[in-house]
Amino acid sequence: MIIYPTxxxxxxxCVSLYRGRLDEPQIWHVDPVAKAQSFxxxxxEWLHVTDFDWVAGExxxxxxxxxxxxxxxxxxxxxxxxxxxxxxxxxxxxGAGRVVVGTLAATxxxxxxxxxxxxxxxxxxxxxxxxxxxxxxxxxxxSAITPEAFLAAYETDPLAAVIVTDIDADVEDSDGSLALVxxxxxxxxxxxxxxxxxxxxxxxxxxxxVPHVSxxxxxxxxxxxxxxxxxxxxxxxxxxxxxxxxx
Numbered sequence: 001m002i003i004y005p006t007x008x009x010x011x012x013x014c015v016s017l018y019r020g021r022l023d024e025p026q027i028w029h030v031d032p033v034a035k036a037q038s039f040x041x042x043x044x045e046w047l048h049v050t051d052f053d054w055v056a057g058e059x060x061x062x063x064x065x066x067x068x069x070x071x072x073x074x075x076x077x078x079x080x081x082x083x084x085x086x087x088x089x090x091x092x093x094x095g096a097g098r099v100v101v102g103t104l105a106a107t108x109x110x111x112x113x114x115x116x117x118x119x120x121x122x123x124x125x126x127x128x129x130x131x132x133x134x135x136x137x138x139x140x141x142x143s144a145i146t147p148e149a150f151l152a153a154y155e156t157d158p159l160a161a162v163i164v165t166d167i168d169a170d171v172e173d174s175d176g177s178l179a180l181v182x183x184x185x186x187x188x189x190x191x192x193x194x195x196x197x198x199x200x201x202x203x204x205x206x207x208x209x210v211p212h213v214s215x216x217x218x219x220x221x222x223x224x225x226x227x228x229x230x231x232x233x234x235x236x237x238x239x240x241x242x243x244x245x246x247x
Contacts (some may be wrong), residue, residue: 054080102126
C-alpha cells in the first residue's frame with residue numbers, strides 16, 4: 001500500500017483545516033518545499049499536494065506548487081479546484097504526476113473523461129461522502145448524484161485512482177468509515193486511495209487488509225507527529241499475513 005504524505009497549502013503556508021473549513025486553518029510553521037523534500041527523504045514514493053486557495057477560487061500558490069514539483073524528488077499528485085481541461089493539461093505539462101478532480105468530475109464528466117483519455121493513468125477523481133451523499137465545492141454542497149452512480153459513470157475510463165473521503169470521519173470520528181471505504185472500493189474499477197482514516201499506525205494496518213485499497217493519504221497526523229512517516233511506510237510495506245477476522 002502506498003502512503004501519500006500530504007501538504008495542504010493556503011496563502012503560502014502549510015495548513016490543516018478544522019472540519020474542512022477554509023476560514024479556520026491550522027497553520028504549520030514549516031517551509032513547504034523543505035517539508036516535501038523531507039517526505040521524499042523518509043522514503044515516500046508519492047507526494048499529495050492540495051491548494052486550498054484554488055479550491056476557494058482564488059489565485060492560488062502556483063509558484064510554490066511548481067517549486068515543490070521541481071524539488072520534491074518524487075512524483076506529485078495535485079488537487080484543488082481544477083475547472084477545465086486546459087488547466088489539467090497545463091499542470092501535467094508542468095510536471096504534475098497526477099491531477100485530482102472532484103467537483104469537475106461530478107458536474108462535467110465529459111471534461112474529465114476527455115482528460116483521462118488524453119492522460120491515461122494521470123487523472124484521479126475525488127469521491128467525498130457526507131452522510132451518504134456526494135459532496136462538491138470543497139465539501140460545501142451536496143450533489144444529486146449518489147456515490148454509487150458517480151463511480152459507475154467512470155467505470156470504463158483509464159483513471160489512475162479514486163480518492164475516497166468519509167467526511168463524517170473528519171467531522172465526528174465515524175465508526176462506519178472503514179465499512180464505507182470497503183464498500184466503495186469494492187465497486188470502483190480504479191484503485192482506491194483512502195483519505196482521512198489514517199490517524200495512527202493501527203489505522204494503516206487495518207486499511208492494508210481492505211481489498212482494492214491501494215493507498216492512504218496522510219496529512220495532519222504527520223504534521224502533529226501522531227504518525228512518523230518512516231514507521232507508517234514500514235507498516236504499509238510489511239508483507240501481509242492472514243486476513244484478520246475484523247474484515
